[in-house]
Every structure is written in structure tokens, then in C-alpha cells.
Amino acid sequence: MGDIPSFDEYLSTLGRMSRHVDPTLPTAAAQVIHDATESLARLAEGGIEAEDGLLAGLDGDAGGGLHVAGLAAWAHAHPEWVPALGLTVGLSQERLKNSLRHEFDTPSWAALARTRPVALVEYLDRDFGLIRLLETQLGRTYTFSDILVARAGSRVAAISAGASGRRLEDEIEAIASDLGLSYGTRTRFSGRNRRTAPCDLVVPATGEAQIVVAAKGFDSTGSKLTDAVREIEEMADVRLPQQFVIAVIDGIGWKSGQADLRRIHALWESHQIDGMYSLNTLPVFRADLERAARLRDLL
Template sequence: MSDAGDFDDYLKTLGRLTSHVDPTASTPEAERITTATGSLGELLDTDVAGLAAWVRDHPADVPVLGLAVGLSQEKLKNVLRDRFGTTGWHGVARTQPVDLVTWLDTEFDLVRMLRTQLERTYTFADILVARAGSRVTATRAGASGRRIEDEIESIAQDLGLDYTTRSRFTGRNGRTAPADLIIGDPDTADIVVAAKGFDSTGSKLTDAVREIEEMAEVRLPRQLVLAVIDGIGWKSRQSDLRRIHQLWADRQIDGMYTLVSLDRFREDVREFATLRRLI
């Protein structure tokens, strides 16, 4: 394994994980929402009976009603599970359309909210307010983290290693710690890897540091602990990034990489796996 380099040199290798998204560009989801709201606007009566008939004929568009009352798709699934015992709005819309709409109206004031919004004229300020609360940011944040996970998983596959993703491994005194990639049986892991990519900032970066510190604390001497860290969000939380780098400098973890140094990550994993006769 290579020695820890200078922190500032590492900082310079951090790059953006997600590309800029044009907020005015259309997407398949946007097209579906546009079509659904168009058909809603054509309803003669936006009362419970009219909406029940609409969801029966358009079961795939139930999330649009959720958006009308402020429910994201994930929140809609959660409340459906609580009320109907399923997250599948298609089935509920087909078999219980009246119950579904009645419940949405009782719990979330659907009819009034829908009528108010269909009749309202929106300004540019309204667009920006809505965009500020968009779930696009959360989706892209998740995608940035998964990019690193996908890259290191691909390396494990290419090397022919047995691995587990997003689980816990067992270390000192039977204690466990989280890892994004575990090579070998999680109970007797040989190599464990943290993959932490963020283009935005927030407490999640501190949580990521704690996970890596937990990995370092739990590890057995025979276990290789690596961290792949990238994304411009870390540039705003340099104190957190320094804590990880210090673990590397103190040899509490064995390597720290960014996406641009994945070739070195691959070679370090291959070398250790060869020594342990994993490949």
C-alpha cells in the first residue's frame, strides 16, 4: 500500500460527480406529468366521483394526485402501505378507486387542493419556489454516491472476487461496522471499502466520516480497509475530509483514493487479493 500523500494534493484531485442538469429540458417523467395534468384539466367535475373514474382509467398517474397534495412518490408509497397494505397504486386505483380518492381527499384535502391549483395562474416566482423543493437534488445526490459504488464493484467483478455490497463486516471482538464493498465473507472479510461521493454538503458527510472511523476501529490486523472519496461537496467540509486523511496517515486505514486514482485502487486490491490467494 502507498503512504498517505499531502492532504492538499489529495484535495486537488476531487472532482464533480454529477453533471449540470438543464431545469428547462423535458424528460420522460415530465412528459407523463404534463399528459396526466392535461387529462385532469379536461374533467367536467373534479369531485370524488369524477376523480375516482379518472384514477380507474389512469392508474399509472396516481402519483400526479400525490404531487398535487405535496406527496413525493416515496411518501405516497409509504402512506399507501399504511392505509391499503401495499405500495402499488396501480392495483388500488383499479380495484378501489373510490376508496383511494376518498382517502386522499379526507387525509390530504385532494379535491380542494386540485381545484385551487388547476384554476390558479402561476408566475416565474412560483416556478422557482417549486424547483427549490424538487426531488431532483436528492436523486442526483444519490446518483453521485452510486457512481463510486458502481466503479469499485466493477473492479471487484473484473478481478473475479467474491463480494458483497452495502452490508456490515465482522472485525475485532465480534464487532461489526458498515462497508460499501466487502470482499470475502462479511463474517471473515479480507478487504472492506468505503465509497463516499458527494457533490453537495451537509451532515451526511460527517456521517460518512463516522462510518470510516468505525471501520478503522473495528478492523482486524489482517483486514485491508480502503476508502474511495470524491465529489466537490468535500471541498466545503475539509475538516471532515482531513479526519479521513489522518486515518490514512496514521495507518488506521490502508488507502484513500478518488475516481482519478482508481487504477491505483485496482492495483492495490489485486496485489492484496493475490497475497491472500483470493484470485
């Protein structure tokens, strides 16, 4: 299986699970965002001029307007308003924090607005299309149906989160299929004393489980991280000595839930599970899965 990387080395392999959805599309997680604040509207009209010295050291044109320098000056002057930029591109406060932690190693939009406002705005524009979405939405007239769809945003986001979780499951299933393994998905396996534990993939599909895999991908935080750890701990607790137990974990939500992630990494370090992978290390997962299968005469 090779050397076990440190927790920080594993953490560095994690990436975003969910794909960003344009909130201006009819099927987006948040099609409609509430009217931008009066301040952003005035900025778009060029009615807000930078305060004396505000743009000192910032690249780009001075003054207001929907360009990087103008928005950077706006954020620098009012760090508490930065979440409005997140809402503009369809990011809740939690998703904004997790995205900033992933990009800048800090969830604090206020600190970034004070110290790195240009980098903050450039990131939101590059990865989420901030300026284009501001221009699109500031001039739009909103209807009652738009308001109802916006209120349903949390439900749409929950569906999107579920889809991102399935991405890991789909990836490991595709690898098992490509290797020609007999496998089952989203089931339970039997271990010591006929006790059972949940797993997202089991090999073979019928008979005694030889290889079991947990797939846990989250871009948001919350109790689901703790629940995922509990499931993997249960797998480690009931495993038989010959059973190969591994976890595939990804998503920037784990960066805000590092205590939970450390619990899983500790299981790996103590050899209670046999491997821990992310989307970035799936080639290693494939090689280890194939090796484990051959050792058990499954290939």
C-alpha cells in the same frame, strides 16, 4: 501501497460527482426557473448600457446584451445578483459556491464578479450553457404546473445527489467484478470481538471479511459528510489486524468540508486505514485491491 500523499495532494484529485442536468429538459432537476429578473430581461433587450468605465479592461463588446461582455458588466455592477445566473442554469446557492470553489478556489461570487467578471461568466457559459439557457427561458411563458415542478426542485436535486453517490459504488463494484473477486455490497462486516461496522463493498461475499471499502461521493455539503467520516472511523476501530480497510472518496462537496476530509486523511496517515482514493486515482485503487486480494489468496 506506496507513499501517502499529503492532504493537499489528495484534495487536488477530487472532482465533481454529479453530472450537470439541463434545467430546460422535462426530466431535469429544475426544469423551470423563475422568470429572470427585470434587469436581465432589459439586458437581453439591450436596454442597459455599461456605466462609464464599467467595461474598462474587459474583453468583448461594450454595453448590454446576452453576450459575455454584457453579462460580465452586469455582474460587475451588481455582484449580489450573480446567484440569479446560477439559478438560470439550475444551481442552488450551495451548488454555485461549491462549483466556484472547485473552478476558482473561492466560493465568493461577489469577489469574482468584482475582480474576474469575464472569467466568471465564461465559466458559467462554458460548463452550464448560461447564455443559451437565458435566451431559452427569458422568452418563455410559465404555467402553474411549471411553478409546481420548480417547487419540487429540492426533491429532484436530492435524487440526483443520491445517484452521484451511487456512481462511486458502481465504479468500485465494477473493478471488483472485473478482477474476478467474490464480493458483497452495501452491508456490514465483522471485526474485533465480533463487532460490526458498515461498508459499501466487502471481499469475499461470504465468510470472514478480508477487504472492506467505503465509497463516499458528495458534491454538496452538510451532515452527510460528518456521517461518512463517522462510518469510516467505525470501520477503522473494529478492523482486525489482517483486514484491509480502504476508502474511495470524491466530489467537490468535500472541498467545502475539508475538516471532515482531513479526519479521514489522518486515519490514512496513522495507518488506521490502508488507502484513500478518488475517481482520478482508481487505477491505483485497482492495483492495490488486486495486490491485497492476492496476498490473502482471494485470487
